[in-house]
Amino acid sequence: MNDILEQFPILQEVSEGREVIWINPDLQAAQDGLSHCGLSLADIEEADERLRRFAPLLVHCFPETEPLHGIIESPLVEIPNMKRRLLGDEMTGKLLLKQDSHLAVAGSIKARGGIYEVLKYTEDLAIQHGLLRREDSYEVLAKHKEFFGQYLIQVGSTGNLGMSIGIMSAALGYQAVVHMSADARQWKKDLLRRHGVTVVEYQSDYSEAVKQGRKLSGEDPNSYFVDDENSQNLFLGYAVAALRLKEQLRRQNAAIDREHPAFVYLPCGVGGAPGGVTFGLKQVFGDAVHCFFVEPTQAPCMLAGMVTDLHQQICVQDIGLSGITHADGLAVGRPSGFVGNSIKPVLSGEVTVCDAVLYDYLRDLMDTEGIFLEPSACAAFHGAVQFAKAPEMKSYVQRYGLRDKLDDAVHIVWATGGNLVPDDIREEYLHTRL
Ligand SMILES: *Cc1c(COP(=O)(O)O)cnc(C)c1O
Numbered sequence: 099m100n101d102i103l104e105q106f107p108i109l110q111e112v113s114e115g116r117e118v119i120w121i122n123p124d125l126q127a128a129q130d131g132l133s134h135c136g137l138s139l140a141d142i143e144e145a146d147e148r149l150r151r152f153a154p155l156l157v158h159c160f161p162e163t164e165p166l167h168g169i170i171e172s173p174l175v176e177i178p179n180m181k182r183r184l185l186g187d188e189m190t191g192k193l194l195l196k197q198d199s200h201l202a203v204a205g206s207i208k209a210r211g212g213i214y215e216v217l218k219y220t221e222d223l224a225i226q227h228g229l230l231r232r233e234d235s236y237e238v239l240a241k242h243k244e245f246f247g248q249y250l251i252q253v254g255s256t257g258n259l260g261m262s263i264g265i266m267s268a269a270l271g272y273q274a275v276v277h278m279s280a281d282a283r284q285w286k287k288d289l290l291r292r293h294g295v296t297v298v299e300y301q302s303d304y305s306e307a308v309k310q311g312r313k314l315s316g317e318d319p320n321s322y323f324v325d326d327e328n329s330q331n332l333f334l335g336y337a338v339a340a341l342r343l344k345e346q347l348r349r350q351n352a353a354i355d356r357e358h359p360a361f362v363y364l365p366c367g368v369g370g371a372p373g374g375v376t377f378g379l380k381q382v383f384g385d386a387v388h389c390f391f392v393e394p395t396q397a398p399c400m401l402a403g404m405v406t407d408l409h410q411q412i413c414v415q416d417i418g419l420s421g422i423t424h425a426d427g428l429a430v431g432r433p434s435g436f437v438g439n440s441i442k443p444v445l446s447g448e449v450t451v452c453d454a455v456l457y458d459y460l461r462d463l464m465d466t467e468g469i470f471l472e473p474s475a476c477a478a479f480h481g482a483v484q485f486a487k488a489p490e491m492k493s494y495v496q497r498y499g500l501r502d503k504l505d506d507a508v509h510i511v512w513a514t515g516g517n518l519v520p521d522d523i524r525e526e527y528l529h530t531r532l
Contacts (some may be wrong), residue, residue: 118491200517211329216272229242355386362388370437397414
């Protein structure tokens, strides 16, 4: 450990639990950086088309998706009052909130990746067994609950991925098993059990829950494991967000291009969700978009992996941190190696945030805009705040020649979850002071 801390001085601060700002020294031009991933824009477009094929089935299973015709997508709204509260006039340009917190069905960003992966598996299975042809209306699958009931879908989760996979799987008729880490909140387990999902509880952290789930699933030929640490399907499901965002901006007459840069702040756990979204954004907007991840000071696993280039070979406990955080969606000790390796060349940087501040952001947003987010999602605000205030960010702006473009910039805070949080827990969060 001492060797690592000596070699990477920023990790010394990280290991003391202090907030840090890390600018990626290895950032490449989008075109070059994206080639490391082995996936392309065409793969994202294929995922988008698959989701469109499933839209009629989603309307059937979840009537709340009817207004958007079975496409699960979230609003992008300007939050001027929150901007004034947090930043006064320290930030020019617009502050926008991407409300994945309000995605239908799962109430979090996991609705993108998790639901996509279940649907991809379902399509493969149904076609293979002659229950479906690509040209059919996929609503026919609603008749085959008994067939899907022979199959098991399993996942390891700190909570939200389990809800997305569990709710979607159960709706199609699958047996679903969610392996929940100790960080998972009780209400998430209760909600899943009400949907008929089997919840297995662990006293250990997320990495262990994933490991157990993967092992148990591997022993059963009728079981499919959604592998949050390695799944390309999850990643592509998340990446579709970028195509949708482009369309959304077009409808709002806003552009992202060289003269109108976008700065995007994404809360990060194991890396799949923010990594997939970043991959999509860089594919769609190239060098005009600048993505920053935000992690809790006690669980900055992706940061540790990126700084050292050790990726999944390092965990936060290796540098003396607990991995324990109020941001349950981000309580991950070991990052995805697949995501770290794919994304590092296109990630602008990372910031870390201490738990106490998350509740301040949570209250501020409720107070100024009347919008509720869960603590994990509030981490994204810290990216915007540090962008406006930190000297490291000023150097970034300087280095990439962005100074005269900031008046025309947009800052997108990616709100990753909150809509399913029950009222009593909302009250608890709104009154939590650390
Ligand atoms: C899962 C989650 C994240 C981070 O996603 P990862 O894929 O774990 O990096 C962020 N916010 C919330 C609310 C989440 O549930």
